[in-house]
Amino acid sequence: MLQVLACGAVVFPGLFLAFRRLLPCVFRHWSDADVVLVSERVVSSIHAIMATTAGVIIVASCRDNVIYDRHWLAPSFVIWYGVPYMAYDLFAMYLSHYHRFRVKGHEDYKQHSLKTVNSFVRREFLLVLHHIALLTILLPVTLFFRQDQGDFFIGCLFLTELSTPFVSLGKILIQLALQNCWLHKANGGMVLFTFFMCRIALFPYMYWMYGRHYGVPLYSVPFHLPLSTNVGNFCILAPQVYWFVLLCRKGYRLYKRSRCPEASPAVTVTDNSKDN
Numbered sequence: 001m002l003q004v005l006a007c008g009a010v011v012f013p014g015l016f017l018a019f020r021r022l023l024p025c026v027f028r029h030w031s032d033a034d035v036v037l038v039s040e041r042v043v044s045s046i047h048a049i050m051a052t053t054a055g056v057i058i059v060a061s062c063r064d065n066v067i068y069d070r071h072w073l074a075p076s077f078v079i080w081y082g083v084p085y086m087a088y089d090l091f092a093m094y095l096s097h098y099h100r101f102r103v104k105g106h107e108d109y110k111q112h113s114l115k116t117v118n119s120f121v122r123r124e125f126l127l128v129l130h131h132i133a134l135l136t137i138l139l140p141v142t143l144f145f146r147q148d149q150g151d152f153f154i155g156c157l158f159l160t161e162l163s164t165p166f167v168s169l170g171k172i173l174i175q176l177a178l179q180n181c182w183l184h185k186a187n188g189g190m191v192l193f194t195f196f197m198c199r200i201a202l203f204p205y206m207y208w209m210y211g212r213h214y215g216v217p218l219y220s221v222p223f224h225l226p227l228s229t230n231v232g233n234f235c236i237l238a239p240q241v242y243w244f245v246l247l248c249r250k251g252y253r254l255y256k257r258s259r260c261p262e263a264s265p266a267v268t269v270t271d272n273s274k275d276n
C-alpha cells in the first residue's frame with residue numbers, strides 16, 4: 001500500500017493539485033495561467049531532484065564495470081517515477097498551454113476540445129515528441145532489451161535532469177517580476193552550464209566510459225556500437241543541442257536588454273516557453 005501511495009502516478013499529480021490550491025492563497029493577483037505554470041515548474045523541479053539523486057547513486061555504484069554492474073534504482077525509478085512523470089507532465093504542459101491562451105482571451109479556449117489539444121501539439125511539437133519517445137522507446141529499452149546491462153548509462157541519463165530546477169527557477173523569478181535581479185542573472189549562468197554539461201557533454205563522456213571499459217579509443221566507439229544505439233543517442237542529443245542554442249540566444253537577448261534597458265520592454269510574466 002505504501003509503495004502504491006509513493007508511486008509517481010500519485011505523487012506528481014497530487015503535488016500539482018496541492019500547489020494549484022496553495023498558490024492562489026499566497027499570490028491572490030495571479031491568474032489561472034500563472035498558478036498552473038508555477039505549479040508545473042515546481043513539480044518538474046521536484047522530479048528533477050529525485051532523478052538526479054537517483055542518477056548520482058547509480059553512477060557512483062556502477063563505475064567499476066559500466067556494462068555489468070547493477071543497481072536496483074535503474075529499473076525501479078523508471079517504472080515508479082519516470083514513466084508516471086512523463087505521462088503527468090504531458091497533461092500538465094497541456095493545462096498550462098490551455099490556461100495561458102484562455103487568459104489571453106482566445107475564443108477557441110473557452111473549453112477543452114480537440115482543437116485546443118491540436119493547437120498544443122502543434123506549438124509544442126518537439127517537447128511532445130520528446131515525451132512520447134521516452135515513453136515508447138526508452139521504457140522498453142530500459143526494462144526489456146538491455147539484457148540486465150548498462151545500469152551505469154541509465155544513471156547517466158537520469159543526470160540530464162540536473163538543469164531542470166534552474167530552468168524552472170528562472171521561469172518562477174520572471175513570474176515574480178524579479179527578472180532584473182542578480183539571482184536571475186546568476187541562475188541563467190547555471191542554466192547554461194548545467195544544460196551543456198549534463199545534456200550535451202554527457203554523451204561524449206558516456207562514449208568515453210564505454211571505450212575505457214573495452215579498451216577502445218573514443219573516436220572508434222561509435223563504430224564499436226550497434227547502429228541502433230548510435231541512432232538512439234543522436235535522437236536524444238539532437239533536441240538537446242537545439243534547446244541549448246535557444247537558451248544561448250535567449251541569454252544573449254537578456255544580456256543586450258540589461259545593457260540597454262530602454263531599448264525593449266520587460267519580459268511578460270506569462271512567458272511559458274519550456275526550455276527542457
